[in-house]
Amino acid sequence: MEPIPPQPGNLRDPRYFVGRRRTTEQARERLLAGASLSLSDPRRMGKTYWMHYFATTQDKVFNPFIIDYEGVYTIEDFLRRTAERLGSSRRLPSSARKAMTLLFDSIDSVSIAGMATVKSYHRQTSSLTLLERTLRTLDTGGRTTPLVMMDEVPLAVGNIATRQGADVAAELLQTLRALRQGTTRVRWVVAGSVGFHHVLRTAGATEGELNDLESLALGPLQQEEAEELATRLLLGVRATPEQGTVAELVSLTSGIPFLLHKVAALIDQQGLRSLDKQQVRECFEDFIDDPDEFGWFGHLLTRVDRYYGQDTDTAQRILDSALRHDSSWTTVDDLPQAPGTMKVIDALVSDHYLEARGRSVRWRYPALAYIWARRRRTWDRP
Known part of the structure; x- marks a missing residue:
């Protein structure tokens, strides 16, 4: 029982990481079996911290590379972020680094970070083609299994759809799927605090771009x-x-x-x-x-406004109606009825606000239900 100093919102020392034993074991087993994993819990549930913990504790089995795509708005940004994170890692196999030096400047030394620039004779090559070539360099060389852990991918894909168009975002999703299926040694974890179901709609893509990913749920601690x-x-x-x-x-x-x-x-x-x-x-x-x-923790309230569009009012009224002090179930018939109600309920389940069983729903996490109710002045403090 070593004391832990509270650091809410910060990436904490893996030595202070607590729990997730079942999740960690499951992830290791499925990755070794060749599966690719999707981690899509809400923000502030500990996804990024767990990925760093997993990378630290499983480095005898995997050769991990964590790439955070928050703040990426274009395909070119996505490529640059990938190259910089791989190039700055001391764990990058020499064969992969040598292959990347044919694509980028300033990749030959890990001491030069954040300066990946495409070689002049590749300037006419599409960024998606270069992205595929970059990540494929990991498929050869090294003694342990390469593990690419991509954080905030849905956020980046949504930004790209807004900035460069839905077709470009959909093509990125297709490229990432092709990489997951086309590489032999590499294992993949794709994470994000924005549900992919929102991004697919924005990008005009389908579930087919993601159906090779197995869901890995964190949720609260046991x-x-x-x-x-x-x-x-x-x-x-x-x-x-x-x-x-x-x-x-x-x-x-x-x-x-x-x-x-x-x-x-x-x-x-x-x-x-x-x-x-x-x-x-x-x-x-x-x-x-x-x-x-x-x-x-404001995202609990604001993400409904941002991602539900014309269904925002319906979503909020459904969440209000599902509130119960005793966390009991509410039948669908007792929820506000509007065009597309079932579609909105499905989205709220995918966003981890609600959980469903047959024709009944309830808030997935009582603490979040209480916070929602208090902030919206639905309940008073006891």
């Missing part, structure tokens, strides 16, 4: 893992919890790591040392009510 993280975070802020306080913290946050870190940080800010359940709840309520603190 109970024992969440209690371990909560305990170690309280140790990190030198707080002594009374009996039942750790369980209360886990229950309030639904075991979501970011929320556990955030509440622990507020406990520390308020200088609470002898901690009871009511004080934990007050810190959780403070997080919800403070606009500056809640900004970290």
Whole structure:
């Protein structure tokens, strides 16, 4: 039980990573079997942190390369980000580096990072062709299995569709699929905090571009893992919890790591040392009510406005109607009825707001349901 200092929203030291044992084992087994994985949990669920943890702890089995595509708006950006991340890695096999030097300047040395420029005699070659050639360099050389972990791909594809057109974004998706199917040794993990179902619609693509990916769900921590993280975070802020306080913290946050870190940080800010359940709840309520603190989690509200378009009002009313203090199920017949209601429900399930069983739905995570209700003034604080 080594203390963990709370750092909500930051990429934390893999030494302080807690839990995800089942997910990690499943990912290793499926990747070794040749599968490609999709990681599409909502933002702040710990996807990026888990990828860094997996890359650190599985480096005897895989040769990992993590590439973050946030801030990419064009195909050229996508190519450049890929080349720079691979070229700056000391783990890039010499055969791959040699092949990349034929495509880019400043790739021959890992000491020169962030300066990948296409060779002059390749300036007329399409960026997608160069992207394919770049990633295929990993398919030969090296003793361990190359593992390409692509983060925020849906966000980048959506940006490209907006900036360069749906056809270009769809072609990128097709190129990535061809790479996943056409490489022999390389394994792939594709992650994003924006659901691919939104991106496919924007790009005019179909599920066929992604149906080779197996879903790998993170979700909240399991109970024992969440209690371990909560305990170690309280140790990190030198707080002594009374009996039942750790369980209360886990229950309030639904075991979501970011929320556990955030509440622990507020406990520390308020200088609470002898901690009871009511004080934990007050810190959780403070997080919800403070606009500056809640900004970290504002996507819970704003992403509906951004991605549901003309269905925004329907989506919000469905989410409001599904709210239950006891997390019980709501039948579809009891939800607001409008043209396309079932389509919107399916999207809300894909976005991890709701879970469905037959003709009934409910909020997937009680903590997020409570936060939604409180921020929209549907429920009052207890």
